[in-house]
Amino acid sequence: MKRWSLPVAAPAVGAIVFLLSTTAIRLAAAAAVEHTFVVSKMNMTHLCKETLVSVVNGQLPGPAIEVTEGDSVTVHVVNKSPDNITIHWHGVRQRLNCWADGVPMITQLPILPNHNFTYRFDVAGQEGTLWWHAHVSCLRATLHGALIIRPRDGAGSYPFPKPHREIPIVIGEWWAKDLAKVGRNMSHSWFDDYSSASTINGKLGDLFNCSGTLKAKWKMEPGKTYLLRVINAALFSEYYLKIARHKFTVVAADANYVTPYTTDVIAIAPGETVDALLVADAPPGRYYMVALPNQAPLPDTQTPEYSTTGMVQYCNDHSPGNGAAVLSSSRSAEEEEEDGEGGPSGDVPVAPEMPDKHDTITSFYFHSNLTSLRHRRRRSQVPARVDESFFITLGVGSICRPGYPACKRSGNSESLLVATMNNVSFQLPAVTTPLLKAHYYHTNAEDTLQVLPAKPPRVFNFTDRAFIPYGPKEGHLEPTSKVTMARRFRHGTVVEVVFQSTALLQGDSNPMHLHGHDMFVLAQGLGNYDAAKDVARYNLVNPLVKNTVLVPNLGWLALRFVADNPGVWFMHCHYEFHLSMGMAAVFVVEDGPTLDTSLPPPPVDFPTCGHDNNQLQNEFYLATEKTEVLGINEV
Structure with a gap:
């Protein structure tokens, strides 16, 4: 259990009066x-x-x-x-x-x-x-x-x-x-x-x-x-x-x-x-x-x-x-x-x-054509520095069904289609404790988390339409793994993500939704992202701010967000078939240095037992592939 013992400086009397009066006004106004x-x-x-x-x-x-x-x-x-x-x-x-x-x-x-x-x-x-x-x-x-x-x-x-x-x-x-x-x-x-x-x-x-x-x-x-x-x-x-x-x-x-x-x-x-x-x-x-x-x-x-x-x-x-x-x-x-x-x-x-x-x-x-309204109250400034960068490809791959360790692919019944981020598909962990509770109490359930790669395992022409139909051209790009994917961020980390839609077995756009945070949409384009020229297109003045960003068909989108809301947050495609197939990951944001930057304990009436984990596992389909468990802090 988390305990805090923080020294607090005594405020001046005037500051106390001002704080009480403004708080009273705020409480009176809210419903x-x-x-x-x-x-x-x-x-x-x-x-x-x-x-x-x-x-x-x-x-x-x-x-x-x-x-x-x-x-x-x-x-x-x-x-x-x-x-x-x-x-x-x-x-x-x-x-x-x-x-x-x-x-x-x-x-x-x-x-x-x-x-x-x-x-x-x-x-x-x-x-x-x-x-x-x-x-x-x-x-x-x-x-x-x-x-x-x-x-x-x-x-x-x-x-x-x-x-x-x-x-x-x-x-x-x-x-x-x-x-x-x-x-x-x-x-x-x-x-x-x-x-x-x-x-x-x-x-x-x-x-x-x-x-x-x-x-x-x-x-x-x-x-x-x-x-x-x-x-x-x-x-x-x-x-x-x-x-x-x-x-x-x-x-x-x-x-x-x-x-x-x-x-x-x-x-x-x-x-x-x-x-x-x-x-x-x-x-x-x-x-x-x-x-x-x-x-x-x-x-x-x-x-x-x-x-x-x-x-x-x-x-x-x-x-x-x-x-x-x-x-x-x-x-x-x-x-x-x-x-x-x-x-x-x-x-x-x-x-x-x-x-x-x-x-x-x-x-x-x-x-x-959408940009943020400038000079509006509560408008946040785009962070100039970037602490961590990701290039994440979005596509479809395949895993072997049970009993077929060396399965045939390209639509064969021995394999199963999955949706991926950087060639990895998300599955719920085979545990009985929600990840947020495991994170808060530092239980070993967090050990099931594997690191979301910061880049795809291989570079190719991501938007080549020849990859959309089944084989033979895309066959070697299909094999993937299915794990509980996560990435851990220190509180206040500025994260830049470039999402790249791919032509792997589909050419869809991808509405990517991040829980708990808004994102600055810096730029988007068609075809393959090219940092050498596309960074110059970033809008750092009045970019659109969204919680769900649409990565265009066979195109890319660049965004930034500040990981300053402690907890365990889902990032996933909002097409239901992509989510069910595993186009998702978990972002873990650590506590900050103070009470008001740290996640409070769960509510007293929070449910603690009695769920049917088998039904939940069916939602994301737990694959049978055995993969090595990595610590979440490894890269």
Whole structure:
């Protein structure tokens, strides 16, 4: 157990008075927000078929959590489902609070069926759109919702015109399948499961021919400005979002303000959020909102993916609006649906012209055009020095199945596909103690961790499309290992990472999410990273700040972050199939020299026993390869 005995200098009397008064003001301004999430199974009818799905409080999407910067949040999770559950608060920094991050066997034991768990965290120093979701394989497809943080001084303190209304737009997928089974199949590289439709706020839209199909619909007043809070909660796809005859002004991404950027299309990958202003300045009428999934072109594997629609319609209701009003749930969207069509009678909705589904360049330019808003309060400076550097390749490889020590590869049934970082695939440790608890109490469970390599084992033409199909060219690059990968950082370490997407058996982009920290996006490019010329392109003045960065198709992205939040943090791809196949690692951040830079002990009600580790192991598929255990401090 950790004990501290630190000398403390006595402050001056005036300093004590000032500290007490400012603390009192702060405490008076902050609020305690409390929710109860009941996770259960319920039948929902989509595509003319009834499907049993996991939901929170009977809603899809789940309830939105709406708070003000500095508030404290308490969420009681009651698990009435048959599955193990954890909830991750995506993008919440969890400063000195890694215990509430919600990753099974990384930060906590899962919440067993018919058990409860309470998450407690605050949202100090953050504003904008985040979200919450289950962190159990595939269940986040229906267990998710918005987490909206408004400025302490009210909507009038936004660094953009105060909107007439705020509208959450949650893009997702509908799976007419048992999602727990889909997750198990993906972890064993069985890829015959695909979503059946795409959704906006849980609704299919009218592209699907089935009676009773609803679409998300919003009434807007001519000339008014609306703030769209867009979240991609899908498992598989990046989406293009457009509204016919309207433009967006992007003002934030991942709860960080950006230099206003005007565009007619939003590109948003799984895990990302985008805040955009929409001015209702088109001629009166009805306009389709369309969400189109994109995918890598041939020779990459082509999977069934579906567009979906919502509806924007103008109305003549000039009743006083409340700028803080929010359509924050699927129920609110249904109420809009029931209010009638609006607009001129008999109007045919106008549809936008969408990018091609294989157009990945539009996504590249959208993300490249975003920069941080300068001179905004709480804006952090890019660290000039770098303490540790990594070059991490992202791809797919293979391991031998049990009983085939010298297996055949290139799609042979003797081998198993895995996703990799620097040619190593992540697996959960075969232990009964979460890694965070092992780290805090210095138990031998940490000995199972092996070092994430700082560079790939070999250099080759990473973006050669000839590597995408099975063999023979890529055959010698396939063999990989599967271990519990981690990297340890001293408190305050400035880390630079260059992620390089590869063409190894796929040509996907990769939305990489780091828990507990924001990252500075210094630069991104297509093709292979070349330090000799690409470092000169780094934006060290106002780079985009994100918690989820999209490494472009067959391209690269360079970032920096400061490892100053003690704990055990997950870094992983937010494509569910990549995560289930092992594109992940653990970053361990050590304590700093003082109490306020050190991880406190676990909450008194933290669960300590009773989980089913076999079920958890299935999520990531524990390979049978025997590898030498290395100390985590070795390089």
